[in-house]
Amino acid sequence: MTTTPARPDQEERLQAAFDATIARHDRIEPRDWMPDPYRRTLVRQIAQHAHSEIIGMQPEGNWIGRAPSLRRKAILLAKVQDEAGHGLYLYAACETLGVSRAELTELLLTGRQKYSSIFNYPTLSYADVGTIGWLVDGAAICNQVPLCRTSYGPYGRAMIRICKEESFHQRQGYELLMTMMRGTSEQRAMVQESVDRFWWPALMMFGPPDTQSPNSERSMAWGIKRNSNDELRQKFVDMTVPQAEALGVTLPDPGLRWNEERGHHDFGEPDWAELAAVIRGDGPCNAQRLAHRRAAHEDGAWVREAATAFAERSAQDRTEAAAPTTTGEGGR
Amino acid sequence: MSADRREWPLYEVFVRGKRGLNHVHVGSLHAPDDTMAVRHARDVYTRRNEGVSIWVVRADAITASSPDEKDPLFAPSGDKVYRHPTFYEIPGDVPHI
Numbered sequence: 542m543t544t545t546p547a548r549p550d551q552e553e554r555l556q557a558a559f560d561a562t563i564a565r566h567d568r569i570e571p572r573d574w575m576p577d578p579y580r581r582t583l584v585r586q587i588a589q590h591a592h593s594e595i596i597g598m599q600p601e602g603n604w605i606g607r608a609p610s611l612r613r614k615a616i617l618l619a620k621v622q623d624e625a626g627h628g629l630y631l632y633a634a635c636e637t638l639g640v641s642r643a644e645l646t647e648l649l650l651t652g653r654q655k656y657s658s659i660f661n662y663p664t665l666s667y668a669d670v671g672t673i674g675w676l677v678d679g680a681a682i683c684n685q686v687p688l689c690r691t692s693y694g695p696y697g698r699a700m701i702r703i704c705k706e707e708s709f710h711q712r713q714g715y716e717l718l719m720t721m722m723r724g725t726s727e728q729r730a731m732v733q734e735s736v737d738r739f740w741w742p743a744l745m746m747f748g749p750p751d752t753q754s755p756n757s758e759r760s761m762a763w764g765i766k767r768n769s770n771d772e773l774r775q776k777f778v779d780m781t782v783p784q785a786e787a788l789g790v791t792l793p794d795p796g797l798r799w800n801e802e803r804g805h806h807d808f809g810e811p812d813w814a815e816l817a818a819v820i821r822g823d824g825p826c827n828a829q830r831l832a833h834r835r836a837a838h839e840d841g842a843w844v845r846e847a848a849t850a851f852a853e854r855s856a857q858d859r860t861e862a863a864a865p866t867t868t869g870e871g872g873r
Numbered sequence: 874m875s876a877d878r879r880e881w882p883l884y885e886v887f888v889r890g891k892r893g894l895n896h897v898h899v900g901s902l903h904a905p906d907d908t909m910a911v912r913h914a915r916d917v918y919t920r921r922n923e924g925v926s927i928w929v930v931r932a933d934a935i936t937a938s939s940p941d942e943k944d945p946l947f948a949p950s951g952d953k954v955y956r957h958p959t960f961y962e963i964p965g966d967v968p969h970i
Contacts, residue, residue, distance in 0.1 A: 572940045622920070629917050633901045636883070642903060643880050699900070706921075845905075849881070852906035 563764050568694040571637040579763055582756070583693050584638050585654070586765065591631035592649045592656035596830050598624045600664040601673060609667065616713050617670060623710065627703045634695040650835050658816060659746050661824030668721060668728075668735035674714015676736070676743040676781070682707050683777045684747065692764030715784065722789050729789075736785075737793045744808075745816045747774040753813070778806050883932040884910040886917075888924035896928050904929075 555574040562569060569575055598621050605621065608614035632642055648654040659677055664670065685707065688700040721728040748754055748770040760766040768776075778797075785792050796809035818824065881903040887896035899918045904910035910929040919927065938946055954960050963970055 570940070572937075574940075619920075622916075626917050626920060629902060630900055636901075641880060702900075845881075848905040848909060852909070855906060 563692055569692055570694045580638055584640050587631055587635040587696055588645050588654050591628045594624050594628035596656045596660045599830055601670055603664050604670050620710055623706050630699040630702055634699040637695045658819040659742050661819050661826045662742050663826050666731050666735055668731040671714045671717035672735040672739045674710050676739050678707055678710040680743045680746040680777050683773050687767035718788055733790050736790045740793050741811050744811045775805055778808050782806055881905050884929045885932050886914045887928040889926040891925055
């Protein structure tokens with residue numbers, strides 16, 4: 542799936558064809574020529590996205606064994622399995638850009654590629670399962686729906702599959718919280734406490750403000766991103782406020798209010814120093830998440846080796862069975 | 874972390890959504906052999922009744938047209954407009970045609 546390097550005289554023609562495809566909002570496909578920075582940006586973004594899905598299995602996986610009913614356990618299992626599936630769709634999309642699965646795994650395990658900072662926060666109470674579905678998956682949906690129209694074909698197709706499934710994730714979370722809000726005052730307090738912890742990190746999921754996001758403009762020019770970080774953050778706040786009211790929880794932002802003039806909610810500034818610290822590796826669970834992922838990868842090594850050995854052995858058996866033999870049980 | 878660094882081959886996955894439809898390409902995955910590729914495809918691509926039949930094909934077994942050949946390969950059909958029904962003018966009052 543690699544393209545041969547273009548000669549300088551060809552390069553101009555190829556660049557023009559690429560620019561024309563982007564300009565008419567058409568898709569770039571794996572074997573098309575593309576500029577190196579476009580390819581590198583995509584590899585970084587898709588890989589980071591894939592890693593986020595895989596690491597994202599941990600915070601909720603934490604509660605599978607302690608889900609309060611068989612119904613809730615089955616839902617949570619299905620959701621965590623979906624996250625694994627989403628990771629696999631995205632790894633497959635990323636590999637079409639000429640990077641191998643082994644490399645991507647290595648980059649995650651050695652911490653050289655990042656995953657979404659939201660997964661470095663702990664899930665301290667069962668209400669967090671609901672809050673993650675509602676706020677974290679809700680923010681993810683805001684980010685991901687426009688990516689269904691991203692300029693790189695395989696990425697867009699993976700996002701379409703993912704978005705269809707994310708809707709279940711958000712709804713199960715909101716329903717879980719509604720159920721708890723109908724429960725005891727202790728349960729309602731658990732929901733509020735959980736929302737208080739996740740609100741600001743959820744807003745940070747959209748990335749730094751546009752003024753501090755130097756690569757955004759280029760990604761938008763290439764059609765990789767379709768909306769700016771601040772636009773999507775605003776959209777998420779506007780969507781979430783009525784949902785919080787219906788649920789009966791307070792969003793922990795004293796500056797949050799409807800602005801008639803703008804037709805949007807005003808809201809406070811997330812703590813960008815905190816986001817920078819979590820990205821740097823100093824979040825509450827960074828070390829734990831990576832250690833767990835490494836251990837899972839190493840613990841699974843024997844399964845991968847056994848499957849490889851079995852496949853080799855079966856291939857060998859088939860070759861021997863196909864070839865006429867003069868030894869063993871008297872030929873034929 | 875040694876033997877498993879050999880990558881499993883890449884398979885392309887095709888799913889028939891329901892009887893009467895073609896198998897359609899849905900994505901790809903790695904698997905050690907054909908049998909495991911079908912199992913993985915079931916888990917990765919049909920968790921919600923998306924299909925009634927799965928094909929898996931080793932990606933290296935696929936021969937594709939080259940993107941560079943696009944013009945020579947597909948251009949000849951571009952000027953054969955007479956292959957389309959709309960090429961022919963039929964009076965509006967002729968029924969069922």
